[in-house]
Amino acid sequence: xxxxxxxxxxxxxxxxxxxxxxxxxxxxxxxxxxxxxxxxxxxxxxxxxxxxxxxxxxxxxxxxxxxxxxxxxxxxxxxxxxxxxxxxxxxxxxxxxxxxxxxxxxxxxxxxxxxxxxxxxxxxxxxxxxxxxxxxxxxxxxxxxxxxxxxxxxxxxxxxxxxxxxxxxxxxxxxxxxxxxxxxxxxxxxxxxxxxxxxxxxxxxxxxxxxxxxxxxxxxxxxxxxxxxxxxxxxxxxxxxxxxxxxxxxxxxxxxxxxxxxxxxxxxxxxxxxxxxxxxxxxxxxxxxxxxxxxxxxxxxxxxx
Amino acid sequence: xxxxxxxxxxxxxxxxxxxxxxxxxxxxxxxxxxxxxxxxxxxxxxxxxxxxxxxxxxxxxxxxxxxxxxxxxxxxxxxxxxxxxxxxxxxxxxxxxxxxxxxxxxxxxxxxxxxxxxxxxxxxxxxxxxxxxxxxxxxxxxxxxxxxxxxxxxxxxxxxxxxxxxxxxxxxxxxxxxxxxxxxxxxxxxxxxxxxxxxxxxxxxxxxxxxxxxxxxxxxxxxxxxxxxxxxxxxxxxxxxxxxxxxxxxxxxxxxxxxxxxxxxxxxxxxxxxxxxxxxxxxxxxxxxxxxxxxxxxxxxxxxxxxxxxxxxxxxxxxxxxxxxxxxxxxxxxxxxxxxxxxxxxxxxxxxxxxxxxxxxxxxxxxxxxxxxxxxxxxxxxxxxxxxxxxxxxxxxxxxxxxxxxxxxxxxxxxxxxxxxxxxxxxxxxxxxxxxxxxxxxxxxxxxxxxxxxxxxxxxxxxxxxxxxxxxxxxxxxxxxxxxxxxxxxxxxxxxxxxxxxxxxxxxxxxxxxxxxxxxxxxxxxxxxxxxxxxxxxxxxxxxx
Numbered sequence: 014x015x016x017x018x019x020x021x022x023x024x025x026x027x028x029x030x031x032x033x034x035x036x037x038x039x040x041x042x043x044x045x046x047x048x049x050x051x052x053x054x055x056x057x058x059x060x061x062x063x064x065x066x067x068x069x070x071x072x073x074x075x076x077x078x079x080x081x082x083x084x085x086x087x088x089x090x091x092x093x094x095x096x097x098x099x100x101x102x103x104x105x106x107x108x109x110x111x112x113x114x115x116x117x118x119x120x121x122x123x124x125x126x127x128x129x130x131x132x133x134x135x136x137x138x139x140x141x142x143x144x145x146x147x148x149x150x151x152x153x154x155x156x157x158x159x160x161x162x163x164x165x166x167x168x169x170x171x172x173x174x175x176x177x178x179x180x181x182x183x184x185x186x187x188x189x190x191x192x193x194x195x196x197x198x199x200x201x202x203x204x205x206x207x208x209x210x211x212x213x214x215x216x217x218x219x220x221x222x223x224x225x226x227x228x229x230x231x232x233x234x235x236x237x238x239x240x241x242x243x244x245x246x247x248x249x250x251x252x253x254x255x256x257x258x259x260x261x262x263x264x265x266x267x268x269x270x271x272x273x274x275x276x277x278x279x280x281x282x283x284x285x286x287x288x289x290x291x292x293x294x295x296x297x298x299x300x301x302x303x304x305x306x307x308x309x310x311x312x313x314x315x316x317x318x
Numbered sequence: 319x320x321x322x323x324x325x326x327x328x329x330x331x332x333x334x335x336x337x338x339x340x341x342x343x344x345x346x347x348x349x350x351x352x353x354x355x356x357x358x359x360x361x362x363x364x365x366x367x368x369x370x371x372x373x374x375x376x377x378x379x380x381x382x383x384x385x386x387x388x389x390x391x392x393x394x395x396x397x398x399x400x401x402x403x404x405x406x407x408x409x410x411x412x413x414x415x416x417x418x419x420x421x422x423x424x425x426x427x428x429x430x431x432x433x434x435x436x437x438x439x440x441x442x443x444x445x446x447x448x449x450x451x452x453x454x455x456x457x458x459x460x461x462x463x464x465x466x467x468x469x470x471x472x473x474x475x476x477x478x479x480x481x482x483x484x485x486x487x488x489x490x491x492x493x494x495x496x497x498x499x500x501x502x503x504x505x506x507x508x509x510x511x512x513x514x515x516x517x518x519x520x521x522x523x524x525x526x527x528x529x530x531x532x533x534x535x536x537x538x539x540x541x542x543x544x545x546x547x548x549x550x551x552x553x554x555x556x557x558x559x560x561x562x563x564x565x566x567x568x569x570x571x572x573x574x575x576x577x578x579x580x581x582x583x584x585x586x587x588x589x590x591x592x593x594x595x596x597x598x599x600x601x602x603x604x605x606x607x608x609x610x611x612x613x614x615x616x617x618x619x620x621x622x623x624x625x626x627x628x629x630x631x632x633x634x635x636x637x638x639x640x641x642x643x644x645x646x647x648x649x650x651x652x653x654x655x656x657x658x659x660x661x662x663x664x665x666x667x668x669x670x671x672x673x674x675x676x677x678x679x680x681x682x683x684x685x686x687x688x689x690x691x692x693x694x695x696x697x698x699x700x701x702x703x704x705x706x707x708x709x710x711x712x713x714x715x716x717x718x719x720x721x722x723x724x725x726x727x728x729x730x731x732x733x734x735x736x737x738x739x740x741x742x743x744x745x746x747x748x749x750x751x752x753x754x755x756x757x758x759x760x761x762x763x764x765x766x767x768x769x770x771x772x773x774x775x776x777x778x779x780x781x782x783x784x785x786x787x788x789x790x791x792x793x794x795x796x797x798x799x800x801x802x803x804x805x806x807x808x809x810x811x812x813x814x815x816x817x818x819x820x821x822x823x824x825x826x827x828x829x830x831x832x833x834x835x836x837x838x839x840x841x842x843x844x845x846x847x848x849x850x851x852x853x854x855x856x857x858x859x860x861x862x863x
Contacts, residue, residue, distance in 0.1 A: 045745025050381060051762060053752050053782035054459050057475060061457035065531060094554070095374045096532045105554065161590065168594045176594035177587050178580070179556060263583050266591070268556040272583065276371075281745055 014306070021302050025295065032294045033083070033287065037076055040278070040286050047092035047281040066092060079284075083291070089284035093277075099288035102273060107292070109179065110269035113192065113261065114254040116185060120193025121200050121250075126243070128197070129204025133212060133239070134231055144201060151198025160191045160264040177266040188265040192258060196250055203246055208239035241312055248304025252297040361575070362860055364842065367588045367600045368579035371555050375536040377515035378451040381459045383764075383851035386512040388579055390853050391560045392434075392543035393517075396425050396444070396494070397510040399768055401846035401854050403676055406510035406768075410439055410544060411494075420501030420804070423509075427492040432565040433518050434541070434548045441488035446528070447516040448486045453529035460513040463766060466505065468497045503804045504678060504769035511767040518542035546572045546856055555581050573859035592837050598860070599845065600837040608664060608835060618837050621665040622847030625674040626832040627763045627773070630713075630725075631785040634825050636757055638709065643700040645824035650693035651732040652725060657830060661724045664835050669828035672820060673813075674849070678769035679805060683814040686821050690732055697733055705734025713737045715760040716747040721829065722760065751785040761785055762832070768850055770813055771801050777820060786825035793819045 048054055048062050063069045067078065082089055088099035132144035164187060168176040174183045211217065212235050220230050259271035270289060277285035309315045370384040377389045390398075396414070397406040408414075411425040431439035448467070451458045452474050465471040468485030472478035485497030498505065508514070517535075521542040526533035534540055541549040546568065547560035558579040562572055582588035585602040592600050603611060603619065611619040632639045632648070639645060654668035667675070670685035694704075702708040715722055722739050729735040737758065742750070750756045765772040774797045775781060779789040793816055800812035820826065838845055844857040 043746070045743075045747075045749035048459070049745045049748045049752075050459070051748065051764065052766070052776070053748075055462050055782050058457060058459060058461055061454045062459070065455065065457050090532060093373045095376070095379055096534050096536060097554075102554070161586070164590050164594075169590065172594070175596055176590040177582070178591075178596065264587060266556075266580075266582055266587055268553060268581070272555060279743065279745070 014309075018302070018306065021305075025298050028298060029291065029294060033080070033291060034076075036287055036290045037079060037283075038072075040281070040283055041072060043281070045281055047283065049281070066090070079287070088288035088291070091282055091285050093280045093282040093285070099284050102285060103270065103288055103292060106268060106270040106273050109267060110255055110258055110262070110271055113185075113188060113258055113267060113269060114251065116189040117192035117196065117254055118251060120189055121196035124193065124197035125200025126204050126240075129201040129243075130208060130231065130236065130239070132201070132205045133208030134227075136209065141205075144205070148198045148201040148205075151194050151201075156191050156195060156260050157264060159194060160187070160261065163187045163191060164264075177264075179265070179267045184265075188261050188267060191264075192254065192261045196254060199246065199250070200243055203242040204239060207242040208235055211235045211238040214238070237311070241308065244307050244311060245304055247307075248300045248302075249297070252293070252300045255293070255296060361862060362573055363576045363578065364574050364599070364855075364858060364860065365578045365580055365597045367582045367591070367597045368558065369582060369601045371581055372558070375541065375549065375552070375558075376517070378447065378456070378458050378460075378513060378517060379531065380512065386851070387853050388558055388560070389512065389515060391545055391547040391577055391855050392541065392549055393515045393545040395510060395512075395515040396427075397506055398854075399507070399510045399848065399850060399852045401848055401852070403768060403849060404679075406506050409510075410516070414506065416505075420503065421498050423496045423498070423505055424489070425494045425496075425509075427494065428567050429492055431544060431567045433544050434563050434565050435518070435521075436565055437518065437520065437542075438491070439516075439544050440491045441494035442491070443519055444494050444516050445486050445488050446519040446522075448484070449481050450517060450522065450528050451513065452481075452484065455529040456531055458513070460766070463508060463511060463513050466498050466500075466502050466508065468499050470499075501802050501804075503809070504767070504771055504801075507678060507768040516544070518544075547574075547577060550576070557581060568856060572856055574855060577855060589837070592839075598839040598842050601834075603835045603837060605664070611837065617840055620834075620836050620838050620845070620847060622834045622836075623665075623667065623674075623849055624832045624834055624851070625677045625765055625768075625849040627669055627672055627674055628721075628829050628832055629669070629672065629761055629763060630827040630829060631751060631756075631759045631761050632825055632827065633754055633757050633759075634786050634788045635754055638700065638702070639711075639757060641700045642823050643696040644702070645827075646688070646822075647693040647697040647700070647733060648729065648735075649824050649827040650688045650696070651690060652728055652827065652829070654830060656728075657721055657724055661720050662830065665833045666830040667833075669830050672817060672826060672828045673770045673773055674765075674831050676849070677765060677773070678771070679810075680770040680813060681810055683818055686818070693733060702735075705736075708735050711735075711737045711757040713739050713758040713760070714747055714750060714756045715739065715741050716744040717741070717760070719760070725829075752782065754785075754787045759785065765850070771797075774800070774813060774816055774820075777825065788823070788825035790819060790823060793823075 048059060067075060079089065091097050091099055091102060094102070128144040128147060132141040135141055164176045167173050167187060174186055178184050217230060217234055220234050258269055259275045261267065262269045262271045273285065274289040277289060368384060368387065370382055372380065372385040372388055374380055374385065375389055375392065377393055380386060380389055394409040396409060396411040398409040400407050410427060410431050412428045414423060414425045416423050427439060427441060433439060448464060450456060451461050452464055452470055454474060454476065461474055465474070469478045469483050470485065473481060473484050487495045489495055521535050521540065522528060525535040525540060538549045538552050546563055546566045548563045550561045551557065551559040559576060561576045562574065563569060566572065580597055582591065585604045588597065588600045588602065589604055589607060591597050632645050634640050654670065658666045658668045671682040673680055673682055675682060697705065713722055713726065718741055726737050726739060729737060747759065751759050751761065763773055763776065776783040777788060778784065778794045778797055796812065796816035796819065800809055800816060803809035803812055834847065841860050841862055843859050843861050846854045846857065
């Protein structure tokens, strides 16, 4: 297992290298630069700005300089925020996105697993139809519809929580529910599918024949196997929750990394685009690896190869 | 992994372990939840919606009105724009005078003016500030606003090494003298613009060199300003908080205790927060809700006319737009009143001329005569009778506006022309305009200061913001001559001549003069809207009745 993990970790290096190179050149070839403004800046001033950020050098030299600086862990200065570095911005914003993502994940797992198990156990009952309908709704209703609806009712109509912001724990409730609900729907459907498959297995019949109680069968024997699809889903899902929180962050004005990521592209903040891409790419690769390892670990039919 | 029993035990532990990992992942986030009072409206705490996260709070590096919303709370220049237009008001300077030849301006500073750290505000601070913004290595985007000073442009370009020869001098601690290259009657309006707000030399020096861009002097704790408030907190993309500055010369007259600039990326989130009671003043109103607010809550909805012209730039280097007759036909075929009254519905005013009414006291000439029949005749003369043979042009925009569809339809119905609307990302659009890589483009024009000069100069030959790439020597000459005249009837007449040339040759099609529609809670008293996006915080107070 150690060899497998090390080998997979080493594979990350060329993957990241390709991503960095492609992003570096793609973002440079997009028309418009970091200093493009409604009233165009006079050429003599633009020249000084470009000189300050090293944009006057040939592209290949800028690329080599960038590679050298990230090799030292320095993601460079932000082009838009004149006295902040990309490292500072990520250090400031990532914890917020992590918090939003982690809390949403808890909602997704608690709601999704419960509904999924209940739906599978009471298959074709009203409970199953209810859970499946909720699951279908969660997948169909986009966050930018669900979020404002929740705000309308709980913040504006009832006045229980704020419509936006990220100050108190109450401010976490609506964004976490909105983001968590979508993933809960996927978790619910995967759990239900996984459980149904396992519940038809011979070993479950054996357990029943030996007189095990239904609770014991579901929680002890079936759940372990039924969770496998959820575990393999969790790796990409966590990455998705973290990288895809832009919409939620915008609806609820959460100062997270998702907004910085998208806005950096609009601002042509080259270094911030690259910094966030590197971070997100690493997260996705590492979390996928973690999901693979967890799956092999849980399922004796699979082997590290 | 030997034995079945062991195997099962292991796996049971594994599920637990995986969930333990997730909880570890959660722990730091849960512990970071902090309690903070957000909703209770304090008596004199004003909560404003802030649209764009400031790139900087350095008045000499900032470029956007949104950045100056905060900067004007923290610092003030020699003069401040007057709410509602007109001659600028004294701010850090108590009074000023101009020499008879209009070349030398002397400002008398308030002796009681202090920086937020208690240091007196001196004429030397202003000299230092001009030196700083003219330092090439600082690469201040608005440095060109200082090129009217004698030798300033030469100093910026490195042709003049000695800053002492630039036209700014401290006569003593409280008297500051500016010498201009040539007379500029609008100089006080220029001085009242944002980039002329000074910086505190000792603070700049403490955190870096005079021409260093990336120092942390603008962070809370470091910031020294001479304005009514001081910087208390700056949480990027979340909130900027400023509190009353006791060292400010007018502190006794400032009712507000605190101003909170709460970040909102879009008008929908902002409007929801307004309804939930989280902000007192918004930046905007969602288009779909304008009519509702107008009928249901008229006192809350504020409409302020802006000195902003939305126009179509016509790329005169392209066939058939290189033909003035075609350009005239395109502009004559538009019904601007319909655009404003049937499409925009936000209180905008139709633009038959280019310069916003009242900008720097300017009165526009009568719009050039012409009607639809004239438009069709001109188009036929240019070789496209009834629009036959006219190439399909692309109308570029960065924003999805129903106005463009209305224009598309007017040209189709009145002239038989087809245009395609292409929406591009903002910077791609702006880069295409600057490079001349477009045919027709929607552009907003917002002047840097309260004078028509800035907008007229944009269409002089070779100007970087001359998006039509139009060159007309007669126009250049008229604009240069008018800029030297004293504000008054003569200058107005001179600018009118220039505007007539611009409208007759039609490298631009003015569409409408924009407005700002926004929401203000009734408890906010003394809010003054401004056509140039200036903010005035001194007179605002909250009345919680």
